[in-house]
Amino acid sequence: MNLACATCPVRDRAACSVLDDSERENLARRGHHRTLEAGEVLFRAGEKVNACATLTTGALKVTSIDADGQEHILALVHPAGFIGEFFQPFDDHEIVALTQSQVCLFNGPDIESAMDEYPALARALLRRVQEDLHASRSLLALAxxxxxxxxxxxxxxxxxxxxxxxxxxxxxxxxxxxxxxxxxxxxxxxxxxxxxxxxxxxxxxxxxxxxxxxxxxxxxxxxxxxxxx
Amino acid sequence: MNLACATCPVRDRAACSVLDDSERENLARRGHHRTLEAGEVLFRAGEKVNACATLTTGALKVTSIDADGQEHILALVHPAGFIGEFFQPFDDHEIVALTQSQVCLFNGPDIESAMDEYPALARALLRRVQEDLHASRSLLALAxxxxxxxxxxxxxxxxxxxxxxxxxxxxxxxxxxxxxxxxxxxxxxxxxxxxxxxxxxxxxxxxxxxxxxxxxxxxxxxxxxxxxx
DNA sequence: CGCTGTTTTGACGCGTTTCAAGCGTTGTGG
DNA sequence: CCACAACGCTTGAAACGCGTCAAAACAGCG
Structure with missing residues (x-):
């Protein structure tokens, strides 16, 4: 399904909000929507997915599967949140929908080339990842x-x-x-x-x-x- | 003290390694070295520091001070590691030297302008922060x-x-x-x-x-x- | 040598886990 | 339409593990 940024519920909060309309449309052509039912897996552990996504509606959880098979929740993803590791693929993390959710999916190379084209996008992603890091550390302090x-x-x-x-x-x-x-x-x-x-x-x-x-x-x-x- | 990138022990591993010599020298003019003794604090909790640093030698710990005064270690920083949050200053994190350490200090605005000038730097920092995020989540799984x-x-x-x-x-x-x-x-x-x-x-x-x-x-x-x- | 700080070891109590049962809701099929 | 299974949540009783308190061993350093 094509992206419809004009009606996107997170169009002014997601990472892509730093782009102007034409830039955004250019990026949109390389991505597509996907709907996940509750419990459905977006990225499975062990797969070498090189892809990333922005959550538009719903909620996701990031979990790790330990060596003993125990699952452990590492983070929650809320709308406008970003999922993706560019430099080392998802090896031991699993992304699962908590409720019915919609994501905006991109291939890794597409986002990387977009970052080259639009430096503001790289900075926006840097900001997002730092926020994720902060959230992860807060959870660490709690746990x-x-x-x-x-x-x-x-x-x-x-x-x-x-x-x-x-x-x-x-x-x-x-x-x-x-x-x-x-x-x-x-x-x-x-x-x-x-x-x-x-x-x-x-x-x-x-x-x-x-x-x-x-x-x-x-x-x-x-x-x-x-x-x- | 001025920076001496030519003799820097992490010159080909740190974030600034993506710059060429002239670019790096340009960045070096805006930063300076600092030596920390074991136990010395680099950034104190509560301070609104807008600065960042690359660790060249030694080791640091990132701690949070809970509301009840309890300290909690959130991460360790090894040489070539990067410390800094651009968009929301260090409010509740404290950076302490574990051993005698040397860091390369920059003001926040200087790094931000350098990112504008050298897009590769922004991508290198994005990579570092994603690695930190991964480490933080590994520690979370352990704890x-x-x-x-x-x-x-x-x-x-x-x-x-x-x-x-x-x-x-x-x-x-x-x-x-x-x-x-x-x-x-x-x-x-x-x-x-x-x-x-x-x-x-x-x-x-x-x-x-x-x-x-x-x-x-x-x-x-x-x-x-x-x-x- | 005597100090201080770190690490180890012991005994005990408390809090969490474990195991088990009971309850309300939801969904399915007879 | 109701019985029944499946699921998530709550509650109870007992066992284990970790925290607490205390003391001793050890190394570093003045």
């Missing part, structure tokens, strides 16, 4: 905590920030984008511990659960305190 | 394991790889670059647990300790198995 209560509180705060429109204030009411299994996976805990810690947070009045995945922040300050502790 | 024995084994394997000249084979004999406290910090464990697990590795015949920091790999295969499992 490294020895207190499970703090980890779960921090994860919920992170999701609240991501769900919010404004960058500084967390959303008061939102849906967890991950199952308990995926939450546990991100933090290196078990499903049961995550479940217990969430109920504990509810019992101490920091949050209220609505439905299976719904979270309402009742006392964000208390949640932050617990995340620090 | 996320629930088995302390596997974490310590994996960490030692990682150090063995880094200490080796060849990229694929680990060094048989090397010195741990970190104290027990720093090792524990990277993995989210305690000093005592790390110490115990290392002695356990020695007792089961995977490694031999020589001195305080020295490690000799006796059975790398067993070590890999333990790291997986």
């Amino acid at each position: 490294g905590k020895s207190d499970a209560q703090a980890q779960v509180a921090g994860l919920i705060m992170g999701f609240a920030q991501a769900a919010s429109d404004s960058p500084c204030h967390p959303a008061q009411k939102f849906e967890l984008p991950l199952s308990r299994a995926d939450c546990a996976n991100m933090l290196g805990l078990t499903i049961e511990t995550v479940s217990r810690k969430i109920t504990a947070l509810e019992k101490m009045g920091a949050i209220v659960r609505t439905g299976k995945r719904g979270i309402e922040l009742v006392d964000p300050a208390q949640l932050s305190d617990l995340a620090a502790g | 996320g394991k629930s088995d302390a024995q596997a974490q310590v084994a994996g960490l030692i394997m990682g150090f063995a790889q880094a200490a080796s000249d060849s990229p694929c084979h680990p060094a048989q004999k090397f010195e741990l670059p970190l104290s027990r406290a720093d090792c524990a910090n990277m993995l989210g464990l305690t000093i005592e647990t790390v110490s115990r697990k290392i002695t356990a590795l020695e007792k089961m015949g995977a490694i031999v300790r020589t001195g305080k920091r020295g490690i000799e790999l006796v059975d790398p295969a067993q070590l890999s198995d333990l790291a997986a499992g």
